[in-house]
Amino acid sequence: MEDNEYICHIDSAHHDDKFKKEMKNRLNRIEGQVRGINRxxxxxxxxxxILNQMAAIQSAxxxxxxxxxxxxxxxxxxxxxxxxxxxxxxxxxxxxxxxIR
Amino acid sequence: MEDNEYICHIDSAHHDDKFKKEMKNRLNRIEGQVRGINRxxxxxxxxxxILNQMAAIQSAxxxxxxxxxxxxxxxxxxxxxxxxxxxxxxxxxxxxxxxIR
Amino acid sequence: MEDNEYICHIDSAHHDDKFKKEMKNRLNRIEGQVRGINRxxxxxxxxxxILNQMAAIQSAxxxxxxxxxxxxxxxxxxxxxxxxxxxxxxxxxxxxxxxIR
Amino acid sequence: MEDNEYICHIDSAHHDDKFKKEMKNRLNRIEGQVRGINRxxxxxxxxxxILNQMAAIQSAxxxxxxxxxxxxxxxxxxxxxxxxxxxxxxxxxxxxxxxIR
Numbered sequence: 001m002e003d004n005e006y007i008c009h010i011d012s013a014h015h016d017d018k019f020k021k022e023m024k025n026r027l028n029r030i031e032g033q034v035r036g037i038n039r040x041x042x043x044x045x046x047x048x049x050i051l052n053q054m055a056a057i058q059s060a061x062x063x064x065x066x067x068x069x070x071x072x073x074x075x076x077x078x079x080x081x082x083x084x085x086x087x088x089x090x091x092x093x094x095x096x097x098x099x100i101r
Numbered sequence: 102m103e104d105n106e107y108i109c110h111i112d113s114a115h116h117d118d119k120f121k122k123e124m125k126n127r128l129n130r131i132e133g134q135v136r137g138i139n140r141x142x143x144x145x146x147x148x149x150x151i152l153n154q155m156a157a158i159q160s161a162x163x164x165x166x167x168x169x170x171x172x173x174x175x176x177x178x179x180x181x182x183x184x185x186x187x188x189x190x191x192x193x194x195x196x197x198x199x200x201i202r
Numbered sequence: 203m204e205d206n207e208y209i210c211h212i213d214s215a216h217h218d219d220k221f222k223k224e225m226k227n228r229l230n231r232i233e234g235q236v237r238g239i240n241r242x243x244x245x246x247x248x249x250x251x252i253l254n255q256m257a258a259i260q261s262a263x264x265x266x267x268x269x270x271x272x273x274x275x276x277x278x279x280x281x282x283x284x285x286x287x288x289x290x291x292x293x294x295x296x297x298x299x300x301x302i303r
Numbered sequence: 304m305e306d307n308e309y310i311c312h313i314d315s316a317h318h319d320d321k322f323k324k325e326m327k328n329r330l331n332r333i334e335g336q337v338r339g340i341n342r343x344x345x346x347x348x349x350x351x352x353i354l355n356q357m358a359a360i361q362s363a364x365x366x367x368x369x370x371x372x373x374x375x376x377x378x379x380x381x382x383x384x385x386x387x388x389x390x391x392x393x394x395x396x397x398x399x400x401x402x403i404r
Binding site for chain 3: 171182193198200
Binding site for chain 2: 038046048052058061064065068069075091092
């Protein structure tokens with residue numbers, strides 16, 4: 001286990017049940033949307049409708065990622081900075097860069 | 102049924118079996134990845150790893166969208182333009198804009 | 203000169219004066235915004251305000267790109283497809299992919 | 304002046320000369336690229352080349368934004384968190400969201 005994870009997991013409020021449930025609902029919905037697109041392609045639904053649905057999934061996935069990122073910064077990153085582990089920001093930046101591009 | 106769809110669906114080579122199979126594989130994989138993230142969150146896996154995995158799904162979804170967009174342009178849009186229905190480009194632009202943002 | 207450019211440039215209505223003037227205005231504004239950010243950084247303006255301004259430039263640049271892409275498809279690409287040069291779509295897809303990511 | 308800015312500006316190492324010079328060079332280059340595109344459109348250069356150049360500017364602007372964001376987090380945000388002002392993360396999230404979309 002890495003040091004980062006350690007500090008992160010000490011915080012018992014890391015992800016509470018409410019957060020986990022919300023993410024579960026969001027990701028279940030996204031999973032269902034992906035399955036729906038798969039079916040639409042097999043059934044020769046008009047491409048344009050499928051592409052619009054795909055854009056909606058992208059958007060839902062970005063929202064889910066933003067919520068998780070916020071929870072991550074507010075728990076793990078803030079905790080590490082308070083413990084003087086400012087290098088946690090380097091790792092965070094790598095993650096944000098992947099989300100921006 | 103709209104006119105656009107009509108012209109599009111005349112073309113029997115709209116989506117051949119090879120294309121459908123490739124899309125099915127891609128979307129099955131994406132569906133599995135979304136399910137995986139859901140499980141990772143419930144199991145308190147380190148957020149950063151989940152966020153990286155989310156970025157990978159985004160990327161896979163964009164690739165799948167690009168492949169479908171290309172197939173759409175090469176079949177439906179080209180067909181409509183050849184039939185003088187240049188207004189198909191307006192609808193296409195709306196879709197591309199949703200994918201760009 | 204490439205074949206694609208040739209067909210494209212035959213069409214004398216390629217970019218009319220109104221289009222050129224609109225693009226000129228948009229790009230002049232963007233250029234001014236970039237210059238403004240440069241000054242803000244030198245003057246130690248609060249980063250968050252600069253980052254918000256940067257996001258606004260991104261958005262303005264995307265809009266300008268979408269307008270040019272639409273003009274490009276409606277003139278050059280449609281023209282080429284009508285002349286049976288369907289391979290123009292391959293080049294178009296490369297461009298769209300760069301804009302999507 | 305807001306509290307956030309205050310804490311941020313106490314830190315005299317906020318943006319050192321090296322950082323300012325690097326950002327100046329990057330933004331000067333971007334400004335020149337925007338001016339170049341403006342000229343290309345007026346001179347009827349092939350759209351596809353312009354669109355590719357636009358994508359290059361987007362990419363350069365994103366890189367500049369990422370560098371500024373990193374500097375912002377490492378100075379202002381870290382400083383505020385150390386001072387117990389965890390609400391700085393809310394403002395940061397708003398900014399990151401604008402950059403992601």
